[in-house]
Amino acid sequence: MVVAASSYLPPYVIKDNDSGIQLEILKAAFKSQGISNIVVQYMPNKRVEQQLLQGKVDIALNFASGASTNIYQSEPLLRYQNVAISLAEQNLKIDSIYDLAGKSVLGFQNATNFLEAPFKSVTRILRSYDEVVNQEAQVDHLMKGWVDVIILERRVFLYYLEQYKQTAEIKPFVVHPIFNEAPRPAFFNSEVLKDTFNTGLGQIVESGEYQAIIRLDGTEYAQISSNELRK
Template sequence: MRRLLLLSCFMLFSVKALGNHTIDKRTFAVSNTIPPYFFANGQSGIQYDRLTAALAKQHMSIDHIYLSPNKRAIRQVLSKNVDCLINAPDNLNDLYYTRSLISYQNSVFTLASKAIVIENVNDLASLSVMGFQNATQYLGSAFYDMAKGNPKYGESNSQRSQVMMLFSGRVDAIILERRIFDYYRNQLKFKLDTGLATREHPLFSQAPRKIACYDKSLAEKIDLGIAQLEQEEATGKLAPGG
């Protein structure tokens, strides 16, 4: 009888211990594919890996990532069909935010051979410039004013096309995130000469990328996981993710 009681206690303890380490799987939405941050398979990329590491700190994991246009991604979370929105814009009602998971660095890129001097946004006013889609909504009022007054300013929903336009000489400058530029520059090296020297003009501040969830406690857990990841990076245990 005593042996049976001990066995029952051991089994109960084992079940509780196992329960404490159960992985909590969550769903996320992000606006389409943004290599090298997220790739088309939804299961790889710089930001994907960083999110996976942060979630693991809180015994969580990614169940599925939905690649959706901006507005649809927001609706998926607001309707509670998806747990959290990656790269959430500020001030979405009824959602709870984490700290920044990673920062993007938007920059101006030109060909060095053109020797273009760009020290501020106003220097773009006389150039042919191709920005990323909705760049005027993200890069400040001075950039917005420049774009509206520049008949040679345009926007593209294809970062790949932007890079091709720069290296083919079709535009003087492009506005693109630094890692995205490097990715497509490498991808296109067999299609055109992307080995040409370029200049980066860092006119813009880093852009934090936060996660927003419909559940407050979930957002707090993810936020804590990001904080733990940052602490490990600060102490040198991991390479920083940007």
């Protein structure tokens, strides 16, 4: 069974050891159903969609297009909390997506498709807007003052912030929770496989295994990764 996942999405997906919160939930759910032969292929978000639609993988994470004919959406593995983050010294008032107008913003790849509809229209009235695949660059750009605002998921930010502060100065920052929580299902090209996963997900929630996985935040995963590198 082949899973397509983003190349850069720690702590949800960690390529170096086929780990991360989302992958651990996926593996645990299938393991409860007697399935452990899972191969993870890493690729940019846009290619994840293409591979699933072409039937070259069985499961896709971070699939922006949503369910369609022959693509089946599971129950949510978890919920993302995307946020806007600025430096405190800028004293920016950002209480809604529309408050981003006129600012320089750096988002994650395909953000205009993943985030709620107003964001895509607002990007047209930003001073500048760009997207990156490797989200570590977002933290670096913000701390160096190269952009006014970065937009990314809260745990992802905490992961890269923890790593960044090992080698560079961290400036005070402000988190602006201007986006709604986003349920993150997995997407399947088999309805039977989707149903099997949903059954397994329900079982690990009931057993408490799910809660043990989800309690880890980005900071903890970054510390685990740093410790692995020092071995």
